[in-house]
Amino acid sequence: MKVGIIGAGASGVFASIILRQNYIDTTVIERNSIAMKKIYATGNGRCNFTNRNVSYKNYHGENKKFSISAIKKFDNYKVIEFFNDIGILEVELENGKIFPKSLQASSVVKQMMCLANHLEVEFIYDSFVNEISKNDGIFEVRCDNGKFYKFDYLIVACGSRAYKKSGSDGNGYLLCQKLGHSIVKTHPGIVQLKLKGDSFKKMSGCKFKANAKLIVDGKKVSEMYHDVLFTDYGISGPTILQFSGEAIRAKNRGQDVKISIDTVDLDENKLYEYLIYIISINYYKKIKELLVGLVNDMLINEILSQAKIDPEKNVSELSKNQINNLSRVIKNLEFEVDGYKDEESGQITCGGVSTDEINPSTMESKIVENLYIIGEIMDIDGDCGGYNLQWAFSSAYSAAISIVKKEK
Ligand SMILES: Cc1cc2nc3c(=O)[nH]c(=O)nc-3n(C[C@H](O)[C@H](O)[C@H](O)COP(=O)(O)OP(=O)(O)OC[C@H]3O[C@@H](n4cnc5c(N)ncnc54)[C@H](O)[C@@H]3O)c2cc1C
Structure with missing residues (x-):
């Protein structure tokens, strides 16, 4: 019995660890020559790997409650416990964000890979999977270097199209589509926003702490107190990155989207x-x-x-x-949102493999038996603050445990 995982990102590596801890033969195929390339860039190089306040309400997509079961099975406390057990103590910074005490993302890669290698997960690098088929219940996986593998179970953990240089460039959507899955239209998330007009340009470089609101069709949908930064294209800063997913979704629905900034902390x-x-x-x-x-x-x-x-x-x-x-x-300086900065600037991708076609408690495809889809590739996007890595771990855990249970 062999499990194949496509993609050695956060979700793929974590799933491989859980599978090997349960003595299941596991191979991870990765296009890069190293694993977990994206992790080095997370949390400004510090890796904000979860949050103190994780709830399904921090996750978005067409199916608002899809994340409940996976988060419950492997919640933020279990993520922290896992990291503590591999030698990474946590430190909590602003807004419940949890980082390794070293404040080095590389610690996460080193310790996770140390465990995966100790457990004898097989890693196959420099191999880009470009074809998956299923014949007589067996998955056949072909790579562009001519290599060919067979698996009983297959986990697709190819990531999204955010941060292409890490290896996740959206090709996983095509692999899933070819297997019969549909893709919810994608757009960047946790991204800077463009503003209408050009008056903001004169304020480019102006950074200050403020309470800001996201207003959709005249109604406040979100509010946050943090740094706001005007740029030559529009607006940035933690608040804006947090608002961006909801703002872009609303724009795509044709709604009127504004950012309102309270420039003075006074009644x-x-x-x-x-x-x-x-x-x-x-x-x-x-x-x-x-x-x-x-x-x-x-x-x-x-x-x-x-x-x-x-x-x-x-x-x-x-x-x-x-x-x-x-x-x-002064209390409500308003700017109309025009869109997002550009595709490359997004930290995550919103949209992806439709969750209608995935079992929420196991991550197994409802279309292809023994096919699992985990991590950011699916139509689930988390808020800024450690929620996306939490999702990578929670979804990976659900999939791995489901395979373990099937084999018992
Ligand atoms: C700059 C930046 C900062 C971020 N900071 C944070 C943060 O602090 N906290 C947080 O929670 N989230 C953060 N995120 C988001 C988080 O990193 C992702 O949600 C998470 O890494 C997704 O994990 P994944 O396993 O689904 O995909 P990925 O980590 O993207 O891994 C996918 C892997 O699959 C490989 N692959 C793709 N296609 C193929 C193929 N066809 N064949 C073989 N291999 C393939 C890729 O090379 C890659 O290694 C950040 C993202 C970015 C870009």
């Missing part, structure tokens, strides 16, 4: 009263001079433009209505 009424007060004693200033020190200098022109106030006017000329409007805009 709106208090802000209004403060503006009235400083105007009364700074009556000699121009309006553009009034806001210096209250908000980042680079935002002033945009705030006044959105409040429809002439920056050159004297503050004493402002009506109460205008001051009210000014404080509203």
